[in-house]
Amino acid sequence: MNNCSYTKDVERWFDGAAIDSDVESHVADCAACAEHLQFLKLTREAIGAVDVRQVIGDAQLPSFLAGIEEGVHTPRKRYTGLWAMASAVAAALIVTVSTMTILSPGPEPVGAQTVVEEYSTEIDGATAESFYTGEEETPTVWVNVPDGDMW
Template structure:
């Protein structure tokens, strides 16, 4: 097999003997075909392009431009957490206002009774406290 590999590379010491052997041996012929396929595949792989001194500044400028260019959607992704925080604060404020607001003291607008011969008296102080008395005929006060 080593002779076949050297023969494919053009380095065989006795190329005529290897050629005769390949004509008679199907396994070595198959190995030779695989080696040639491998060599052609490796040759087909493009070698990396080298950048000369004259083109290097333009090459680096292109890299800097692509690196510094920000995609437009990156700003939107940064604003999503801000919008979510605003919605949470507004939602919490509405919940607090609707459900957690302590109602003020009741306001007396009028007072009356269905008890016969009873009188209703009210007194409103300067501090906003209103007192209501119901006095019955027997002078019971509620």
């Protein structure tokens, strides 16, 4: 970056403006301004090398500026409605699945066994007992009735 106070004068002189100060002799003494002047020359040559230059005519300028204005100020398209709906559907799914999971009896829990808490008989002389039978260990409550007529 050229911090020399002659920089603006150098640029104006380069563009052909009438300058009071002796810019040319300053550029010969100031390495920074000489470098800046070289940069301006190279830039001009590079621009001049472009085959087709787009020129915005005066008639096109209002449309050109309007396009820029529109690009700058038009709000970016937001998908608020779509996202809101997707969120609502996701929330509804979560609530539904959670509710079904809570209310569904589901598979039998491991260890849910039948428990015989108490048993008795009022038949005279009979006794009651509890045991498990068969391959499935079926709980069984049994009355052992004495020989003879129950009644």
